[in-house]
Amino acid sequence: MSYRNGQRLPLEGGGALRLSVNPRARRLSIRIDARAGEAVAVAPSERRLGEVVAFARTKAGWIAERLAARVETLAFEPGAVVTWLGRPVRLEASGGAGAARLIETDEGPVLRSGGQGEAFSRRIENWFRRAARDFLTERTQVHLKSLGQGPVKVSIVDTRSRWGSCSPHNRSIRYSWRVIMAPPAVADYLAAHEVAHLVHADHSPAYWAVVARLIGDHRPHRRWLRDHGAALHAVGG
Template identity: 40%
Template sequence: MPVLPGSPPVEIVLKRSARARRFSLRVSRLDGRVTLSLPARAREAEAMAFARSQEGWLRETLAGMPTREGVGIGSVIPVEGRLLRLVASTGRGVRMEGEALLVPGDPAQAGARVGAFLKALARDRLVAASDRHAGVIGRRVERVTLRDTRSRWGSCAADGALMYSWRLVMAPPAVLDYVAAHEVAHLVEMNHSPRFWAVVERLYPGWQVQRKWLHAEGQALHGFRFGD
């Protein structure tokens, strides 16, 4: 992977495209990854020269990216749209109680334990929402996979398998429900045509509100590091 030297050095992902007519730089709002798109026949040296010409803008953009906050006892995180504070506790499992998220065990492992709790909760919520929406349109979800994706909140494969970001469980429940409806709608239309959005509207009327929330607030869900 080419690197733009400096302090700190910046790794750049080169992405060749037959459709590209010029060089373009993009910084991911989710993870800070720098991608330089270039025409298929362009030389890497020319691409890196372009990157150097944009170095001022690039470093300014990267400096403004939010850093990931390590989660531990005392941290406040969103869980199903509610802000809960991690509190050391006794017992066997992480549990929600009022405005607190009670975390037993070694405090040094609190972030990892909460991450595992959120993933299990996300699976319960997303499987239930996916099956419910699929039932409305007479389709079947083959399997649900959770990942910590940076570029998308969900996806649908041609074989009926759905993938979601487990961080959706940190968003308000209505947002998670909309994303499940969106991906289930792809079981009918594997595109984003007007027919697809008609299916989404049938499954989740008024989906535009939740979509706007994701665009405005979704990035913040990636700002927490759970020890992984």
């Protein structure tokens, strides 16, 4: 049987399996897309999708457990409490159509925005995207200077499979805006992680030595993203 990129298959025990081709992938893998509520089977080429489907079927029990345990979506709506650089932030409607703005109150930071429904949510997400660009651009510059590297183009995106990516050949780095909800040290780790790829494009010991040179022990930050990443992807979904 032939399979195609983007195809969805039913899974034993419930749920769906989405097939994805990523030419940069070095191996077959399965991940959970918490926002979509489905498993994603990744292969480096379309001709290997059959292999990753077979692999996914051997992991049916694990996939069912992970889907059942996925974090519920937290919408951007008035009254919701989200995080910004690890700090709880309450969302409030201000009336009108103004852009979201952060206000420090005696009870902590509040993010107030105009708009209703999707318009409110869009303004809140735009604020987080701007906050991510400001923080990650600044930390990228710090790490570039530490390594004696020249400038890069920074883009803010909303990827579900990767927190960031670096293209050394055209000196561009892409970051998921969602990492701005993590503690500052975790977001800074992501910047160091991607900048280090300008020196080593792989994940060799030499590469990790560069990351350690920039931020010290990176393992707690990697662990934090692994343990809490699904919750960040569930926000605003």
